[in-house]
Amino acid sequence: MNVQLLNKKEAIFESTLTLINENGFHGTPMSQIASHANVATGTIYHYFASKDELITELFAYCRVKTNEHIFNVEESLSYKEKFFYIWNRLVDYYLANKKIFWFIEQFYSSPYYELIQKTKNPSYYGADRMRMFLDEGIEAGIIRNVSFPTLISLYIGAATSHVKMVTYGFCQAQKQGREDLIEIIWNGVNNK
Amino acid sequence: MNVQLLNKKEAIFESTLTLINENGFHGTPMSQIASHANVATGTIYHYFASKDELITELFAYCRVKTNEHIFNVEESLSYKEKFFYIWNRLVDYYLANKKIFWFIEQFYSSPYYELIQKTKNPSYYGADRMRMFLDEGIEAGIIRNVSFPTLISLYIGAATSHVKMVTYGFCQAQKQGREDLIEIIWNGVNNK
DNA sequence: GTTTAGCAATTGAACGTTCATTCGGTTGCA
DNA sequence: TGCAACCGAATGAACGTTCAATTGCTAAAC
CATH class of the missing domain: 1.10.10.60 (Homeodomain-like)
Known part of the structure; x- marks a missing residue:
């Protein structure tokens, strides 16, 4: 091609x-x-064979693009630095690419997602890199023993909620709010 | 009627x-x-005048039902108890009514939401009760000074993310995860 | 260097289906 | 008697998909 x-x-x-x-x-x-x-x-x-296939492949395309962007991170950083860096890259990327963000959100909450969940494995669109990154922190004892879904709920959940708030216009000066968010999450999950 | x-x-x-x-x-x-x-x-x-109106009204119906359920709370409880109680009621309600949960999610991330946001005021579907509850905590000095969108991002974001994790099948034994989540959020936002 | 064969890429009109909405008529209650 | 509730076949527009025809490219043949 x-x-x-x-x-x-x-x-x-x-x-x-x-x-x-x-x-x-x-x-x-x-x-x-x-x-x-x-x-x-x-x-x-x-x-594309059909509209469904177009939409499904577009989802993969968006996921891959997003993951490539957020995991483009200096290996020399400490885990804590990476934890903050990746989260901020994600928020920045979604804010700068709202179409991608909202398409992914729409896709996730539609019946489409169930379809691909059955047929595609997470690495297909790079979804396992987040798991690897968080597991790394747990195994190294840097992150205290909370389950992976709990971690994800906080880490990704807060990021997407924040992007939604900004997009909906509920919050403009986002700088302080962002810093508060990731700080609270870090304090909540790290092994003091 | x-x-x-x-x-x-x-x-x-x-x-x-x-x-x-x-x-x-x-x-x-x-x-x-x-x-x-x-x-x-x-x-x-x-x-209903049209399919769009049916869907829009269904959204309001779901929001009202949900809010009525979660804010059905003993006035005698302390703020901290209410903070935990309401969050757990919300998670329980969504888990017991997944159809409502997913419909709301789908609606939020679709172009429909932008439509009603312009025409309907939040009290139309009871969205201001959450704001009142959280504002109450801020004004009483129980919750430290984080912005309302930050609070919401954590409080609602974690709840919905958790429900998604459970629904997607990423997490079964949810009890521990749930407790961890709301505890971390409480620790993060309350004035110690 | 030119010709030619063949295949990939592209086109957009046409097809058949599906769907939101309408409407003329019926039912049932007050 | 009147009006609201209800019905479901009919309508017409919109849409996903197909397909026969055209173009453009590549590389083999001469």
Whole structure:
């Protein structure tokens, strides 16, 4: 697959992302995705077997892009520094790429997610890197013995909630709030 | 409006809830909602002007029901006790009513929410009770001075994340995890 | 260097289906 | 008697998908 093709596939992804954000899964016809991406309707079916496959692959694309970005971290940092750094990268990335954030959120809470959960393994979209990072902290005794789901609920839950608050317009000057959040979580989970 | 009517409207609500959980906003035709609720398609339009209005009102219905449940709390409890009680009621309610939980999640991350945010005021579905409860803690000096969005991000964010983890099957024995979560949050936000 | 064969990429009109909504008519209650 | 509740077939628009035709590229053949 050459560069041109990659570009066209990405154009379809970006177009889908934009339109689904504005109009939802329903309310976003393939014809509209096509014209917004400057391709013919039929072209989409050259790259994706169906609308469902397009949406499912777009989810993977978003997850991979996000994970690549947030785990691009200096190995020399201490665990605590990484803990803060990754969290801030995640929040920054979502705030700078709200379309990706909201698409992922929409996908997660839709029946689509159940579908891919059965067929795809987490590494398919890089979901296991977070698990590895947090497990590392537990095994090293830096993070006290709370379960992985508890950790994730706090770490990711707070990040996404914060992004939602900012997007909804409930909170503008986010700097202080952000720092409070990750600090509270760190204090709650680290082994003092 | 008499009891019979209320029942029919609720039957439509419950039917919509079930089907949207299984098939999403798209993938849930009015005809299916109707037959699942044992009414004729036309009857839905006697109660709701359109599918959008049905979904929007269902959201309000879910929010009101949830809020009524979680804020049904003994006035004699201390603030700390209420803080724990309300959070646990919320988690329990969502776990016992997953359809409501997922519908609300789906609605929040869809373009629908932006629509009602512009037209409806928070008290319309009881969203201001949480604000009042948390403000009460801040004003009484029980909760340290973190912003309201920060508080909400932790308090609600952790609850919903926890429910998601349980639903996704990432976590079974939830008892310990739950206790850890609300304890960490309380320790993080209360004025020691 | 030119021709040619073949396949991938692309097009968009056409198809068949599905769906939200309408409406003329019926039922049942006050 | 009147009006609200209710019905479900009919309507027409919208949508996902298909497909026959066209273009563009690559590389083998000469």
